[in-house]
Amino acid sequence: MAFPPQIRIPATYMRGGTSKGVFFRLQDLPPAARQPGPARDALLLRVIGSPDPYGKQIDGMGGATSSTSKTVILSRSERPGHDVDYLFGQVSIDTAFVDWSGNCGNLSAAVGAFAIASGLVDAARVPRDGTCTVRIWQANIGKTIVAHVPMAGGEVQETGDFELDGVTFPAAEVQLEFLDPADEGEGEGGGAMFPTGNLVDDLEVPGVGTFKATLINAGIPTIFVNAADIGYTGSELQDALNGDAEALRRFETIRAHGAVRMGLVASPEEAARRQHTPKVAFVAPPTDYLASSGKAVAAGDIDLRVRALSMGKLHHAMMGTAAVAIGTAAAIPGTLVNLAAGGGERSAVRFGHPSGTLRVGAEARQAGGQWTVTKAIMSRSARVLMEGWVRVPGDTLPTT
Structure with missing residues (x-):
């Protein structure tokens, strides 16, 4: 019996804050996975190694915790005043499910760096040294995040002396601004920050x-x-x-x-x-x-x-x-x-x-x-851990 060979997809494995995840450019995904739906979810599940009844994600890039079972898809933004669109997928460990209902604040710290290094930010806006301000559209929740990414010699500066509890080694500081962070969806409180209308x-x-x-x-x-x-x-x-x-x-x-x-x-x-x-x-x-x-x-x-x-x-x-x-x-x-x-x-x-x-x-x-x-404002750090291609079996995606 013949089995299809593995396919390889350009990807970067990054730490952002106290989380890790696999980052993709939308344009690098197989055509069937460039749109939301079952094909995209199937691909990301296989990349991470889910669903895994053993709870270990041994056959994938996941680390068997919620902090390490994450995926990110980025693309150039067509939204005025923004550089990049950021989509986050939280991959379940033991079930065949990718949750697109929210953001990952930790991996948000790595989005700006990945966008710059991947050519998703206009080169004219990227300084050789100093700080590059990347305006991010968080597509899951419809909010703007501003990342202040340090630059040195024309490249993202990843090393530094900023210490973040929960991360063993120091790195360069990335300041994040979450603009208008309150959810404006409908609720009992008429779409207010407090959906019931009460503080308690x-x-x-x-x-x-x-x-x-x-x-x-x-x-x-x-x-x-x-x-x-x-x-x-x-x-x-x-x-x-x-x-x-x-x-x-x-x-x-x-x-x-x-x-x-x-x-x-x-x-x-x-x-x-x-x-x-x-x-x-x-x-x-x-x-x-x-x-x-x-x-x-x-x-x-x-x-x-x-x-x-x-x-x-x-x-x-x-x-x-x-x-x-x-x-x-x-x-x-x-x-x-x-x-x-x-x-x-x-x-x-x-x-x-x-x-x-x-x-x-x-x-x-x-x-x-x-x-x-x-x-809301806080500081995080981020670092590329590995870059190249991630591989998945060829039958992961539909053939048509």
Whole structure:
């Protein structure tokens, strides 16, 4: 029996923030995968090595965690005032599913560098030295991200002394601005940042309980709850949750019912088919704790502690989009995030996560009883890990 040979596709494997993913130029994908649909999803699943019932993604580029099961497709933007269109696909590990419902804030840090190196940014706009400002259209959520990418000798500068907790080695700093990060989709609150119209709601979750929650659409839809209300301290590391199947089931139940309350899905069952959004996070006031690396985090160095789940597991650090949600909620007096940080008005917050700390700023204002955020700002780093071609079996894509 004859088997089709593998096909090879130009690709780059990059780290962005505390995530890794496979980056493609749209023009380099096989024709059948240049449009959204089953062929594109099938290709990306095979590239990453999903679905894998063993949960290891051994036969693909994925790293068997939500942070390393990611794909990015970029193309020159036809949208005025933008350089590149950025599409993010979160690949499920154990099911045949690619979630296109949200952004990856961490990989956003690598988009500008990849766009410059791949010739997707007009050469006249790329300085030989200094900083290249790349305006990115985030196609999943319809938002603008501005990346400030360091340049040296006509090439992207990747090495440097910027340290990011959750990443072992230092690199060059990339500053990101998430413009108008609040979701403007329809919800109970008429498309407001807070879809229920409230800064804090009583969220009833059958089989779990009723507790206070801040439901916010900023960066990525996020459900914030108080750690103490659900039986946690706020200093937990991954092992405390990810080996506890019952705890993860409870968090998924919270996520599903929160998604319904936010108007993202019609039923809890539908939430299971939308794994990437919303996120669930729990917050607590500052206290001393040990990060996963053994590093001591002092209460005086942070404003609050936050733990967040992604794709059903506690994240090892913090998702970039969730960091935007944290910074936004912290800037608005009365949210659970703001109260955990001590209350009052603030333009920036430093929070403790399982791998250390992160600072994020947000510009919030209230007009006509509605809160808006003009932008959120944070720094990340990015680096090319490997470039060339990724290969997949020739029968991955349809022949017609």
